[in-house]
Amino acid sequence: MTARIGVVTFPGTLDDQDSLRAVRLAGAEPVSLWHRDKDLKQVDAVVLAGGFSYGDYLRAGAISRFSPVMETIIDQARAGMPVLGICNGFQILTESHLLPGAMLRNNHLHFICREQKLRVETSRTAWTADYTEGQEIQIPLKNMDGRYVADERVLDELEAEGRVAFRYLDFNPNGSLRDIAGITNAAGNVVGLMPHPEHAVEPLIGTGRTDGLGFFTSILKKLVNP
Amino acid sequence: MARVVVDVMLKPEILDPQGQAVQRALPRLGFDGIADVRQGKRFELEVEGPVDEAVLARIHEMAETFLANTVIEDFVVKVES
Numbered sequence: 001m002t003a004r005i006g007v008v009t010f011p012g013t014l015d016d017q018d019s020l021r022a023v024r025l026a027g028a029e030p031v032s033l034w035h036r037d038k039d040l041k042q043v044d045a046v047v048l049a050g051g052f053s054y055g056d057y058l059r060a061g062a063i064s065r066f067s068p069v070m071e072t073i074i075d076q077a078r079a080g081m082p083v084l085g086i087c088n089g090f091q092i093l094t095e096s097h098l099l100p101g102a103m104l105r106n107n108h109l110h111f112i113c114r115e116q117k118l119r120v121e122t123s124r125t126a127w128t129a130d131y132t133e134g135q136e137i138q139i140p141l142k143n144m145d146g147r148y149v150a151d152e153r154v155l156d157e158l159e160a161e162g163r164v165a166f167r168y169l170d171f172n173p174n175g176s177l178r179d180i181a182g183i184t185n186a187a188g189n190v191v192g193l194m195p196h197p198e199h200a201v202e203p204l205i206g207t208g209r210t211d212g213l214g215f216f217t218s219i220l221k222k223l224v225n226p
Numbered sequence: 227m228a229r230v231v232v233d234v235m236l237k238p239e240i241l242d243p244q245g246q247a248v249q250r251a252l253p254r255l256g257f258d259g260i261a262d263v264r265q266g267k268r269f270e271l272e273v274e275g276p277v278d279e280a281v282l283a284r285i286h287e288m289a290e291t292f293l294a295n296t297v298i299e300d301f302v303v304k305v306e307s
Contacts, residue, residue: 059295066292095295102297107243149240149298175241 048089107175
């Protein structure tokens, strides 16, 4: 049976189609989910895609967190369903307290859009199993509110438990503390990151790199051979 | 109708580049002597009916769960007469 992976569309989501395509290219069945529906259509995992959900009014991800679909996703994620939050999705995951810390305006106050080098710090999550620890990948980054912050105690805890999933290499694009680009929850089913793996899955698009495909093949492998 | 104000500010230890950008612009505009600027948010809530303890408690809850992100922000609730 093919794994069903849902991608949520909020008003203002931009990268849902790219995420659905990435899911399909990895070999899973993409399922569109709508922010006003509580029903997850029996998906096995969920991707919260990038964009500016609800216009990023109040704070990025703050209003989305209270949407009907997120009520169900928060419950399911706590029960172990894999959830990947990309960019705005990462912001929604911190606002939902599924991941610790918070996302703030970039330290230089500019929107940034670039090819970003990352180090994969852990392969022990549902979304990174197809990478090796220490592997360097390059995927696009584009955001306004990408500065990851948390207090020292939380940062130390993340480091000690191996929950810093990705770190920026060569260049910290937004002032994120300890060069953190992405983190995971303790169980490893919830992962959030600022750069966009779904924009690097086809050789004909962008720089031709497909470094992002591993996210989607990782989850597929986990769902098929749990 | 009564007005309740919720002021939200970044916690002191959180870097505020927006406040810094404003502060850096001040001398250029001829406003000297400002050592630091931090930028926050103010919510003005027009409340139907009297503002009693229960209403204030609800507004406090609203501020804590939604208007402010208490991971990075502090807030103050004030009743304006």
